[in-house]
Amino acid sequence: MTNSHDHDHDNELDPMTARVRALETILSEKGLIDPAAIDAIVDTYQNRVGPQNGARVVARAWSDTEFADWLARDATAAIASLGFTGRQGEHMHAVFNTPQTHNLVVCTLCSCYPWSVLGLPPVWYKSPPYRSRAVMDPRGVLEEFGVRLDKDVNIRVWDSTAELRYLVVPMRPAGTDGLDEDALAALVSRDSMIGTGLAEAPE
Amino acid sequence: MSGPDRGADRPLPPEIADPSPFAEPWQAQAFALVVGLHERGLFEWGEWAQALSAELKRPGVADDGSDYYACWLRALETLIGEKQIAEGADIDALAESWSRAAHATPHGKPILLENDPLTS
Incomplete structure (x- = not known):
């Protein structure tokens, strides 16, 4: 509470909070949810999963060609081997950027996103402009993110579904030969794994 | 691939610095x-x-x-x-009950559904 006048007022629930409470009440009375499990889910997605997981996958792929091959063949299993598994039964597919092809991920349907490796999506990923423009004008979208690609680089747009989610493996930056996986992972931003960014150059 | 038919000409929302989803x-x-x-x-x-x-x-x-x-x-x-x-009407009624309960709960006390004066 930041408002000093609040102290002598009654409690108020805003309408959305009251509505969610009503749903929780109904669902737990019917035995369909366990409030403790709901709290655990919130904690997981607020605090535990995030792009650091995906950065770990990319750094391993950059460091270990066998792992990279596995990731290309069966991303779901390769990613699970690092302890990151999806809870929606979705399959993962890793798409690798090359000097000829840049990959960009969108969900035109709603907001499907590889939660287990990137956490929950940023607001722009869920917005109508991104969802439609990433398909129609990917080059323009990339420029808005400050990514300018040569004209001869193809852009492949991957439309996520409830069953299949994509992870972009950005190109390894130059000058990173001696770096270990931790140092490499620090160069891998969330956006670089959606395709709206590139991996950063080492300092 | 069929994209959504809205938002085609509009700018992307800005990045929000707050890392909470x-x-x-x-x-x-x-x-x-x-x-x-x-x-x-x-x-x-x-x-x-x-x-x-x-x-x-x-x-x-x-x-x-x-x-x-x-x-x-x-x-x-x-x-x-x-x-x-549950029907929408059930959810409406229970949400109103939660709002009344909150209003009837003194500050500093937990808001409980049984604090709704119309049901207790």
Whole structure:
């Protein structure tokens, strides 16, 4: 509470909070949810999963060609081997950027996103402009993110579904030969794994 | 591939510096209810994606994504209605009861549903 006048007022629930409470009440009375499990889910997605997981996958792929091959063949299993598994039964597919092809991920349907490796999506990923423009004008979208690609680089747009989610493996930056996986992972931003960014150059 | 028919000419919303994926606590709760119900087997994830997509494609949805979790909540209510778990009217009535309970609860005390003066 930041408002000093609040102290002598009654409690108020805003309408959305009251509505969610009503749903929780109904669902737990019917035995369909366990409030403790709901709290655990919130904690997981607020605090535990995030792009650091995906950065770990990319750094391993950059460091270990066998792992990279596995990731290309069966991303779901390769990613699970690092302890990151999806809870929606979705399959993962890793798409690798090359000097000829840049990959960009969108969900035109709603907001499907590889939660287990990137956490929950940023607001722009869920917005109508991104969802439609990433398909129609990917080059323009990339420029808005400050990514300018040569004209001869193809852009492949991957439309996520409830069953299949994509992870972009950005190109390894130059000058990173001696770096270990931790140092490499620090160069891998969330956006670089959606395709709206590139991996950063080492300092 | 059929993209959504809205938002085609409009700018992307700005990046928000706050790293929390939820702007308000109710959004996190609404999110977790869906994940929990799916884990419980109430629906397939594809079914959920269709329900959410239907809400996100309604006219008037905000370009900046700010009403995303309001859409999320409506999609959840739709699925709950289809599964005959609760009707919209039941949810309305109970939400009003929660609001009355909050209003009747002194500051510093936990808000409990039984504090609703019309039901106790």
